[in-house]
Amino acid sequence: MRFGLAILPEHPWSAAEAMWREADAMGFDHAWTFDHITWAGLPESPWFGAVPTLAAAAAVTSRIRLGTFVSSPNNHHPVQFLREVLALDDISAGRFILGIGTGGDLDAQITGEELTLRDRVARFHEFAHLLDRLLTEERVSSEGRFYAARDVVTRPGPVRAPEGPGAAPPNRVPLVIAANGPKSIRLAVEKGEGWMTYGGKAETDEQWWGLVTTLSHAVDQALDAAGRERHTLARYLNIDAGPTFALHSVAAFEEAVGRAAELGFTDLITHWPRVEEPFRGQREVLDAVVADVLPRWR
Template sequence: MAWTTPARRCLGTPVEASPVLSGRTATVRSMRFGITILPEYRWSEAAPKWRRAEDLGFDHAWTYDHLTWGGLQDSPWYGTTPTLTAAALVTSTIKLGTFVTSPNFRHPLTLTRDVLALDDISNGRFLCGIGSGGGIDSSILGGDDLTPRQKVDRLEEFVELLDKLLTTDKVDYKGEYFETRNGRTLPGCVQQPRVPFIMAANGPRSLRLATRYGAGWVTTGLKSDDFDTWFGSVRDLSHRLDDVLEGRSFDRYLALDSARYSLSSVDAFEDVVGRAAELGFTDVITHWPRAEGVYAGTEDTLERVVAEVIPRWGG
């Protein structure tokens, strides 16, 4: 599948570009590119990766916000906030985000302090990815298992309160899952009125919540080992978002690596980026290649993608 676009792009609002797909021309937005660096490395090894992500021209870089991730339960694992703080200190332009923060082990008030610090230390480069939470994090601290409906109820409280805390001082709030009493939240965010929320959502309620509070929507699609089945789920979820938006524009982030690793080859990366563009995605996110196991790949492929593919999408 061959795609061609004018080589132009900015770090802010995407500009228009015209890829050619199978002999027909379709106008789409220029794509922004992100990369996720898992918090599994000692900082002496991680720091060069964060610097390199910026040097390669990625628009945003992310790390997981988990106590334990099911894909690497036996791997070393470091804290999200210290990792992003250190990343902010070794970079200067790339946006930095959580992929994604959830209510599983976060309270909005304590999270507010981390968000304020990350936003300040990065000089307004922090993005707060938010989702309802699942996986091992949902049970590792004990407590009752929540139904899907209860998880969305909790997410709604979490986002509503976090929004209040990041925009208001002296917050009193009492919900079923979270409470604050005179929550003090000075000095406020560098980014005004607050840091952007990039929200993960699948169902109608969570999608409406995402479009109410979010600056963008992020999806990994539904779990499947078959690429076509997985991408079909991405298409369906994107159409659900269309229904909620009713014609309004909204940034859309696609995590590329759920069914197959997008950096397994240059062609694989270009193929999935082209598919994402057809659905109106404004941003795509891959993972830094690991030596083995999940997301196994080479930095040579990463650098070829940066040199050969991303410029055709405006990079």
């Protein structure tokens, strides 16, 4: 099992830098930040851009992998985004993970868009397919419903191909595709080195784990239908998306890890504890999890 820590981009860099350094020193396998214009969970909070945040984080860390949690068509055009992805991969010396998804409702609304959810999903699929081409081909032209790419020269390409389970093929930054619906799950199986989920909205922990279980089985079925071996797709779970924050206590965190492991998840992501909701928790719990729980589950 691998473990990730999400750090919300709500802090000025003078405060955030120490958090990213600590995530690296603690031994987390990957660290993430939210890529939104405005996150619905903290709509009045100060908020900073994901790309410059990760570039700064790459400069002050040496080992930990860094990812977007998640990037979407709401605030990125795939051709423009390619350059930022390549820069992040270069600055991090190949440690960047590209998490992508359809995107939140609030981001879609505040820019004046009036796309239906069906159209937003269709746009995301076009976004993902075009990004995949831009990250693997030397020159790309494409005319789609939502995006055009006209003779785009994609050099310099990624720094290096990552190694290990869920690794990208040569010349591709790894794609981790957030998906809950059947079409997007098939997309993750077709194009992703990893699949990511938050499970869904639920009133109780048991209801939430039921949703996670259903989605995990759906991914198994999609992999089998595509003829892809199950172990070749990394599976990322946001274990804080249910009613109980995983770092509420050491026991809560360990229970979540055990249940996720039974469902075949390879990577779990928790959040740096905050002093108030969301993700309200104690730093002491994070430290105890790092010292005791993570080593036993690796």
